[in-house]
Amino acid sequence: MKKLKIADGIHMLTMNVEDILFEGIWEIANGVSLNSYIVQGEKTAIIDGVIGWDGIPETLYRDLEDIGVDPKNIDYLIVNHMEPDHSGWISNFRKIKDDFTVICTDKAAKIIASFYGEDKIRIVKEGDTLDLGKGKVLSFHPVPNVHWPDTMYTYERDTKTLFSCDMFGAFGRMEDHCFDDELTPEEIDFFESEGIRYYSNVMITFTPSLKKAIEKARQLEISTIAPGHGPVYRKNPQKIIDDYSRFSQYAEGSGKNEVTILWGSMYGMTKKAVDYVESILQREGIKYNKLQMPLESDSETVATVFKSAGIIIGAPTYEYKLFPPIAVALNEVGRKRITGKVAIRFGSYGWSGGAEKELAEIIERNNMKWDFVESVEFEGAPKDEDLVKVEEKVLEFIKKMREKVVE
Ligand SMILES: Cc1cc2nc3c(=O)[nH]c(=O)nc-3n(C[C@H](O)[C@H](O)[C@H](O)COP(=O)(O)O)c2cc1C
Ligand SMILES: [Fe+2]
Ligand SMILES: [Fe+2]
Structure with missing residues (x-):
């Protein structure tokens, strides 16, 4: 666990977690950091205590002592969000100290x-404050359904620091650099793309609430944003607010100036058209990502589709339906409420087809409202006239997709 000073009386403890399935689902290729914050006045508060997934509180206690905090002197445990990645150590802490107060929203209290049988809880509402002494005053600002119904921001007035928990977070392990002003250009790109992965894998379903949370953050005077995952923004906190605002637009059909080819093929018939489409995209100077299903992880597929302004689906018919790995991927994308994307599908069939019908069902069932250019289906291998049609439709798709670019 790393220990960093954020300001006088404010420290961060952070640890990287790798080789886990986040939420039991997401294979996060580059890990995730878990951040915890200590605010010291005359009284001491810990915000979003973490011990990692191995559940060894002794490590945390040793780290606290290293920054001059005797765990037995912690008065308040502030739970911005009850998900166990931020709160999993409460019961252990109770074993070494019995007289601390948990501070959280009414929904978190329940x-x-x-989860933990806790009852020494002080419930806070919008604008409630906690004076820790020595000028450190915390205020609390519920942001319901930022991931869970219980979530709140904690804001420290003296240093204008927003402890935002999951909000403004990113996946990706943190190496030596934990503050935005220390990040190299490569690390800035890394955390932007890990922010996209995090938003699309974990947060996207709650986009309407995230937009409200963005507005709430904009109303506070903020010098530093200190989230529960990823870097701390002290040079330019506006950047992560703007990034999140842009991500919320990606959820509703906008995207970067790039497309994703989501494709699969049994015997290479559909692949011939995929190769041809690739040559068109290259000729037109369109940046593209290619995801061959079922070889990609759900995490990567959801993140890549999410950030793209247009989606090209290359998929044949299989047993009267859409090629299953593509159906599974689109269904996951739909469950994540990635709506409004410009899209096109083409694919091969051998006898009577059926892929198109299932595609329409998936889009409808998940209320995805994707804007499809007319599909192109071909029997067996694509003939020249099929490829001409594919090209015509892909050019139409490119025109539409360009209108959705937000960068
Ligand atoms: C397991 C399997 C199931 C298939 N099911 C259908 C089907 O239900 N309807 C159909 O029209 N063609 C069906 N086909 C034929 C394929 O759609 C056809 O071979 C197509 O060219 C495959 O394209 P690909 O090589 O890109 O996978 C099936 C083929 C396989 C191998
Ligand atoms: Fe969470
Ligand atoms: Fe979290």
Whole structure:
């Protein structure tokens, strides 16, 4: 666990977690950091305590002592969000100290009681404050359904620091650099793309609430944003607010100036058209990502489709339906509420087809509202006239997709 000073009386403890399935689902290729914050006045508060997934609190206690905090002197445990990646150590902490108060929203209180049997809880509402002494005053600002119903921001007035928990977070392990002003250009790109992965894998379903949380953050005077995952923004906190605002638009059909080819093929018939489409995209100077299914992880597929302004689906018919790995991927994308994307599908069939019908069902069932250019289906291998049609439709798709670019 790394220990960093954010300001006088404010420290961050952070650890990287790798080789886990986040939420039991997401294969996060580059890990994730878990950040915890200590605010010291005359009283001491810990915000979003983490011990990692191995559950060894002794490491945390040793780290606290290293920054001059005796765990037995912690008065308040502030739970911005009850998900166990931020709160999993409460029961252990209770074993070494019994007289601390948990501070959280009413919704979190109910969850904490059911998860950990906690009852020494002070429930806070919008604007409530906690004076820790020595000028450190915390205020609390619920942001419901930022991931879970219980979430809140904690804001420290003296240093204008927003402890935002999952909001403004990113996947990606943190190496030596944890502050935005220390990041190299490569690390800035890394955390932007890990922010996209995090938003699309974990947060996207709650986009309407995230937009409200963005507005709430904009109303606070903020010098530093200190999230529960990823870097701390002290040079330019506006950047991550703007990034999140842009991500919320990606969820609703906008995207970067790039397309994703989501494709699969059994015997290479559909692949011939995929290769041809690739040559068109190259000729037209369009940046593209190619995802061959079922070889990609759900995490990568969801993140890549999410950030793209247009989606090209190359998929044949299989047993009267859409090629299953593509159906599974699109269904996951739909469950994540990635809506409004410009799209096109083409694919091969051998006898009577059926892929198109299932595609329409998936889009409809998940209320995805994707804007499809007319599909192109061909029998067996694509003939020259099929490829001409594919080209015509792909050019139409490119025109539409360009209108959705937000960067
Ligand atoms: C397991 C399997 C199931 C298939 N099911 C259908 C089907 O239900 N309807 C159809 O028209 N063609 C069906 N076909 C034929 C394929 O759609 C056809 O071979 C197509 O060219 C495959 O394209 P690909 O090489 O890109 O996978 C099936 C082929 C396979 C191998
Ligand atoms: Fe969460
Ligand atoms: Fe989290």
